[in-house]
Amino acid sequence: GEDVEQSLFLSVREGDSSVINCTYTDSSSTYLYWYKQEPGAGLQLLTYIFSNMDMKQDQRLTVLLNKKDKHLSLRIADTQTGDSAIYFCAERGVSSASKIIFGSGTRLSIRP
Amino acid sequence: DAMVIQNPRYQVTQFGKPVTLSCSQTLNHNVMYWYQQKSSQAPKLLFHYYDKDFNNEADTPDNFQSRRPNTSFCFLDIRSPGLGDAAMYLCATSRDRTDTQYFGPGTRLTVL
Numbered sequence: 126g127e128d129v130e131q132s133l134f135l136s137v138r139e140g141d142s143s144v145i146n147c148t149y150t151d152s153s154s155t156y157l158y159w160y161k162q163e164p165g166a167g168l169q170l171l172t173y174i175f176s177n178m179d180m181k182q183d184q185r186l187t188v189l190l191n192k193k194d195k196h197l198s199l200r201i202a203d204t205q206t207g208d209s210a211i212y213f214c215a216e217r218g219v220s221s222a223s224k225i226i227f228g229s230g231t232r233l234s235i236r237p
Numbered sequence: 238d239a240m241v242i243q244n245p246r247y248q249v250t251q252f253g254k255p256v257t258l259s260c261s262q263t264l265n266h267n268v269m270y271w272y273q274q275k276s277s278q279a280p281k282l283l284f285h286y287y288d289k290d291f292n293n294e295a296d297t298p299d300n301f302q303s304r305r306p307n308t309s310f311c312f313l314d315i316r317s318p319g320l321g322d323a324a325m326y327l328c329a330t331s332r333d334r335t336d337t338q339y340f341g342p343g344t345r346l347t348v349l
Contacts, residue, residue, distance in 0.1 A: 129279075155335075156337075158337070160340070165343075166342055166343065167241075167243075167327055167340040167341050167342040167343040168280070168327065168329075169340070170337060170338075170339060170340075173337060213279065213280075217335070224282060225338060227279035227280055228279060229277075229278060229279045230277070230278075230279060
């Protein structure tokens with residue numbers, strides 16, 4: 126079945142780059158998403174990438190997709206305290222196009 | 238400008254007492270979703286409406302029902318809340334089934 130996995134925690138120093146990794150199992154994934162969830166809040170769509178792309182950049186965010194290895198990463202440049210949150214990777218497959226499968230989230234903490 | 242609105246943000250109910258959570262959207266999207274998210278877990282899809290067409294996930298308990306009286310509003314009814322139903326409930330919308338989902342801020346439900 127479809128599965129999305131992420132490491133649970135990441136700690137980075139303020140000003141450094143953060144790299145959050147995700148692996149997925151559905152080779153027919155069409156879109157892959159990154160959502161951000163701050164404490165007590167809903168999910169905010171950060172960015173997404175279509176499966177025929179390798180990279181997408183949007184200001185401080187860079188998404189890399191390795192379709193062969195089914196690996197997705199989100200790089201946040203110049204990490205700030207406001208980036209502290211849980212980051213969810215999610216994928217949409219062809220078999221259940223109306224459903225997106227979420228990973229369990231990576232909690233990013235920023236140290237001074 | 239809020240696009241997906243959930244009311245209330247916090248809801249406390251008693252064990253077994255029916256409760257209704259509300260979601261509205263200003264995006265005129267065709268699809269509305271309800272997710273349940275327990276602490277430190279990924280959101281879990283309960284059901285979705287495509288226009289008036291209701292689609293239940295196979296593992297959603299019968300205790301959870303939904304209504305969509307018009308395009309803008311969707312309700313989640315929990316007929317007899319148990320302690321295990323305490324969670325964050327997230328509403329999301331998308332223009333079509335395969336489009337990006339946009340989330341509301343969530344309603345945190347406490348069951349006493």
